Structure formats: structure tokens, C-alpha cells
Amino acid sequence: MKKIICISSLILASACAKQSPTHQDTAEQFMSDSEMEVSKNRTKELNTLERTQIQDWIKSQDVKYYPMGMNYWVNIEGLESLPRKNNGDKVSYQYDIYDFNRTKLYQNPLGNTDVEFGHFVEMDAVEDVIRYLKKGEEAEILVPSVLAYGTYGDNKKISNDMPLIIKVKVL
Structure with missing residues (x-):
């Protein structure tokens, strides 16, 4: 009987023992206020610089580009005034990615079939522009x-802090 009580006590004690966390302490996962402020300022300055560079690039092009509310440009005038698809609507699409030297970064187009708006894994700008396009556009x-x-790129062909040209087609 003593053996059973002793074994039961050991099992109970080990079950109650504090387990080592398998992940970092939550305090270590967050940036300090000053680090957050530095990051925000860096992002703001980078965005301002890129906007200026993109606008200068646009001036040298034969094609006209129009600013969209989400902070990207599109080659279709008045796109935001067209009917917009809703979350839950399905769409199939593909797109090619280029740098600003018009070098195609991936040989094959990226894309998806029968994806619901609101559940995209693509960039927000890609989802946004597709909401306005009809099949074949x-x-x-x-x-x-x-x-x-x-900041991190895609760990393949797209480096960090790289603005892109994306050609999208709705299938």
C-alpha cells in the first residue's frame, strides 16, 4: 500500500510540476515602444521615398498609371469607380511579377483558382485590383x-524593400 501511495504521489507531483515553455516568453516577442517608433518612422520614410521614385518612373513611361486609394498605381483610368466584387465572391486569376527594370522575376505566372475574396493569401494590392476586373481583363x-x-522579401527572388510591377489577369 505504501508503494502505491508513493508512486501515486510521484505521478501527482510530476503532473503538477511546472513545464518548461516550448516558445519564447511573450515579453520577448514584442518590440519596445522606442523600437516600434523607429520601425514606424523607417517604414514611413521608405514609403515616401518609394512613392517619389515610382512617380518619377511613371513620368518616363508611355503608359499612364493612376493612383488607387490603397497606395498603389494601376494602368486603368477610373478603376475604383467600377463595380467591386464582395467578400465571398469567387475568382480565378494569375499574375506575373517584374522589377522596375521590367525583368520578369518568376518564369511561370503565380495565381489561384476559385478563391473567395476575403480569403486571399496574395498581396492586398493584387486582391484589391482583382475586385474591379471582369473575367478576361x-x-x-x-x-x-x-x-x-x-522588409523580408520572399526569400527567393524578391529582395527586401523591393517595389514591384505586377501584371494581373482574371481567368
């Missing part, structure tokens, strides 16, 4: 890095 968008792959 195409658009070219100029996307600042903050709306593209941001």
Missing part, C-alpha cells in the same frame, strides 16, 4: 514594397 499595377513583400 488584365491590369498592370505598381506596388510599393510595403504592400508587396516588405
